[in-house]
Amino acid sequence: LDSIDLILARGGLITPIQTGVYEVTQKMRDALVEGKDGVHACNLSALIADDLAAEINGMRAEKGQEGNCKAYIADAPTSDDMLPELKLSGHPAFQRRPAFHTLNSRAMVRRYARNVGKTNKDVTVIVAHMGGGSSVSLHRNGLVIDTNDALGGDGPISPERAGSVPGFPLVEMCFSGEYTKDQVKKKLVGRGGAVAYFGTNDIREIIARAESGDEACETFLKGFSVSVAKYVGALATVVGGKVDAIVLTGGIAHAKSIVEDIRSRVEFIAPVEVYAGENELESLAENGYGILAGEFDIKYYHPDRF
DSSP states (O other): OTTOOEEEEEOOSOSSOOSSEEEOOHHHHHHHHHTTTOOOTTHHHHHHHHHHHHHHHHHHHHHTOOOOOEEEEESOTTOOOOOHHHHOOSSTTSOOOOBSOHHHHHHHHHHHHHHTTOOGGGOEEEEEEESSSEEEEEEETTEEEEOOBTTTTOSSOOSSBOOSOOHHHHHHHHTSSSSOHHHHHHHHBTSSHHHHHHSOOOHHHHHHHHHTTOHHHHHHHHHHHHHHHHHHHHHHHHTTTOOSEEEEEEGGGGOHHHHHHHHHHHTTTSOEEEEEBOOHHHHHHHHHHHHHTTOSOEEOOOTTOO
């Protein structure tokens, strides 16, 4: 362990924070423990990394070794680069906020940029991450200027999440007396989407059932593809259609039938690239190498400052 110089952790649910790499500090630890911006298993990551770094530094001190191991997070899921006008909703009580697959989405934009001989600051890319939850994000000049709240009931349909739903039926459900607050939230995130329709979050099973003639599964898959495509199209309008590429990623990007359906609906906007898989460990490693190479500006979390 005493040979380790850096530990890169997945970011937790903390705001205000912009995209990028942050050193784990006591202020960050306090915010993650408090859980004021949400409670999720990812909140533990920075705490574990920082504890391990302290243990390694203790070992080094005992052996008289030089060097200081540090813990960092990269691209926390609640990172916020959104433009002010894009946070606006139709009522001041419902401000839009980002909660998306920041880590993998930004890494895939960097991958695309490298493949075309550019950097992420030189391209405008829409990324659709399709996994247990779905998020669609607009990347311009290295910032994520618009996206959906994938943890808060906003966005496309996914295997486990309902995505955006009609408002009045949701209000009626909330006041029906049949469900608790937590049960309603679960219908939106956790037991929505494919789970609500078919009792499974395995998109492969739904594809197999559709291919065997199950019309309900076939309709769901079309609806899933359309919902992702509609969000891609909506984000394209933010930049006047000037998009260099559309990247499809996440586990569901392995499903060729879904990818081709989405491609047929959005490729009039920009070329479609497919980087399938949940590439989050690879993304963490990439950020770690970037820190060691001096390629990233290290940021520090301040609870009262953006």
